[in-house]
Amino acid sequence: MAGELRHGSQRTGFKDFQEYPAAFLFSRIVKILANSIKIFCIFHSFLFPRFRCEIPARSAPLIKSKRQKTIPRIVWQTNYTNKVSLAVYIANRFNRLLAPTYEFRFMTNDQGKAYVSENFEPHIAETLENLQIGAAVADYWRILVLLRNGGVYLDIDANLVWPLERTLSSKATELLLIDRNGCATNSFLASAPNNSFFAALENKVRSNIVENSVSDVFEMTGPAAMWPVLEKFDLEYRPYRTVSHQGQFTNPKLQYPDKGRGKWWEEQKNTAIVKDRY
Numbered sequence: 001m002a003g004e005l006r007h008g009s010q011r012t013g014f015k016d017f018q019e020y021p022a023a024f025l026f027s028r029i030v031k032i033l034a035n036s037i038k039i040f041c042i043f044h045s046f047l048f049p050r051f052r053c054e055i056p057a058r059s060a061p062l063i064k065s066k067r068q069k070t071i072p073r074i075v076w077q078t079n080y081t082n083k084v085s086l087a088v089y090i091a092n093r094f095n096r097l098l099a100p101t102y103e104f105r106f107m108t109n110d111q112g113k114a115y116v117s118e119n120f121e122p123h124i125a126e127t128l129e130n131l132q133i134g135a136a137v138a139d140y141w142r143i144l145v146l147l148r149n150g151g152v153y154l155d156i157d158a159n160l161v162w163p164l165e166r167t168l169s170s171k172a173t174e175l176l177l178i179d180r181n182g183c184a185t186n187s188f189l190a191s192a193p194n195n196s197f198f199a200a201l202e203n204k205v206r207s208n209i210v211e212n213s214v215s216d217v218f219e220m221t222g223p224a225a226m227w228p229v230l231e232k233f234d235l236e237y238r239p240y241r242t243v244s245h246q247g248q249f250t251n252p253k254l255q256y257p258d259k260g261r262g263k264w265w266e267e268q269k270n271t272a273i274v275k276d277r278y
Helices: 001-007 013-019 021-047 086-098 109-119 122-129 133-151 195-213 223-231
Strands: 075-078 103-108 151-154 158-160 174-179 184-191 237-239 244-246
Touching: 001 122, 001 237, 013 021, 013 086, 013 237, 021 086, 021 158, 021 244, 075 086, 075 109, 086 158, 086 174, 103 109, 109 133, 109 237, 133 151, 133 184, 133 237, 184 223, 184 244, 195 223
Parallel strands: 075 103, 075 151, 174 237
Antiparallel strands: 151 184, 158 244, 174 184
16 A cells, blocks of 8 residues: 555546545535635735735634544644735635634744744754755644644645544544545645654654755655655555645635745755755
């Protein structure tokens, strides 16, 4: 299974429908809704280019649940700023509706670095501090917060497409997603605290950063860094179409409305991933 996920094979929507019919059909409804809202947000951004909404650092659960889960009911998110476009804010609030029993926690990249500095060993904090590209910071940070606290990590441009309470069983210890190419991705990650896979993944990513031998975020800290580690573990996977999707509410301009900001593959053309002095 891990080898298949590492090298990948095309995964069709029909196969997802066969395995998870209810979640797949509901996800199609979400897609239509999200894309309709995105069109409105594009016009809104054109008319009000400086309009921003603030994502709160913490949002309490909308509904209290007494059922125990191995994976804590916390959704973690990060971004370069907490002042976001209307589209990103709506995606964040929509996720709360599909995860009403979950607490949402948000940190900017700088706040994430400060959190790691306060809660992890100095060499780990130094490794994170020496990353210069926001996506790389987010890649490493998500591993660290899940390793220490557990919960669910969700990219800021991602939205749930099926209720999270139904996605994660009470006894699940982790969940990873499979992308359209059949490879494991890190836009959504779920884990209990101190998960052995995430401990091994943290070690692998930290080694990649210290060695600094590749110039691509995807390989150094992103999904490709996970693939060799996956081969050593028997993990639970779900297709992304039945759990979480990226870019349905947003696009790059809505996600990065401020001048000088862009996707990581654009940023790494002009900026080294790791500081030269490291």
